[in-house]
Each structure stands twice: as C-alpha cells, then as structure tokens.
Amino acid sequence: MMPENYITCQDEKGIIHISEDVVLSMVRAAVSEVDGVAGLASSAGTELADLLGLKSASKGVKVQIVDGVINVDTIITVRYGCNTIAVAEAVQNAVTTAVQDMTGMGKPVVNVHISGVAFEK
Numbered sequence: 001m002m003p004e005n006y007i008t009c010q011d012e013k014g015i016i017h018i019s020e021d022v023v024l025s026m027v028r029a030a031v032s033e034v035d036g037v038a039g040l041a042s043s044a045g046t047e048l049a050d051l052l053g054l055k056s057a058s059k060g061v062k063v064q065i066v067d068g069v070i071n072v073d074t075i076i077t078v079r080y081g082c083n084t085i086a087v088a089e090a091v092q093n094a095v096t097t098a099v100q101d102m103t104g105m106g107k108p109v110v111n112v113h114i115s116g117v118a119f120e121k
Contacts, residue, residue: 007065009105018103023063023070030098031061031074034090036082038118041075070099070108077116088112 006017031037040060062073072095078087092110099108 007063007070007103007105009103020063023072023099023102024059024061026098026102027061027063027072027074027095028059030094031076031091034087034094036079036087037091038077038079041077041115068106070103070105071111072099072108073111073113075113075115077118078114080117080119084114088114 005020007020007023009016009018028040031040060075064071074091074095076087076091078084091112095110096108099105099110
C-alpha cells in the first residue's frame with residue numbers, strides 16, 4: 001500500500017505511482033505561465049489556505065484524489081487591470097492541460113481562488 005501522497009494510475013500493464021509533489025510542482029509551473037497571474041497565494045491567502053487545508057499558504061496549491069478524480073485548488077493573486085474571470089479561466093485551462101498531459105488521467109477539477117490584486121510598484 002502506497003502512502004496517500006501518491007496518485008495511483010492502474011492499467012493492464014501494472015500500477016504507476018506519481019508523487020503529489022510532482023503534480024504540485026507541475027501545477028505551480030502551469031499557473032506561473034498564465035498572463036495576469038501575479039503569483040500564488042501571499043499572506044492574504046492564509047485564512048483561505050487554512051480553510052482549504054493547505055499546509056503552507058506560501059505554496060498556494062492543494063492536490064487531492066477524490067473517487068479517482070484529481071482535484072486541484074489554487075490560490076492566486078491577479079495583476080491589477082486584468083479581468084479576474086478571464087485569468088481564473090486561463091489558470092483552469094493551463095492546469096487542466098498540464099495535469100492531463102502529465103498523468104494521463106481524466107479531466108481534473110480545478111478550483112481557482114483569487115485572494116488579492118497585485119498593483120505595480
């Protein structure tokens with residue numbers, strides 16, 4: 001039995017275990033490439049991170065497997081002047097593509113939580 005921090009994919013050839021840390025890194029990379037995202041959760045996201053059960057607000061990403069479906073929660077800050085809905089949808093698309101390409105599993109559920117707006121300095 002593998003620990004719960006692994007995503008398990010089974011087919012006729014055998015079982016593949018993917019560390020959740022690998023998926024977390026891939027999700028962070030996908031989010032960082034989305035135009036309009038200033039970053040993953042800052043201290044403003046601490047309460048939301050606690051609510052979602054994230055161990056560290058600075059990481060801003062949670063990955064879980066529920067009934068064979070990968071669930072991803074991201075907490076982001078959006079750049080001032082950007083359409084928050086468009087940015088959130090772009091994050092959902094980027095993370096969905098990255099997770100599907102990497103794991104070969106079905107479409108993940110991607111929840112985007114916007115914790116703040118980042119202003120130019």
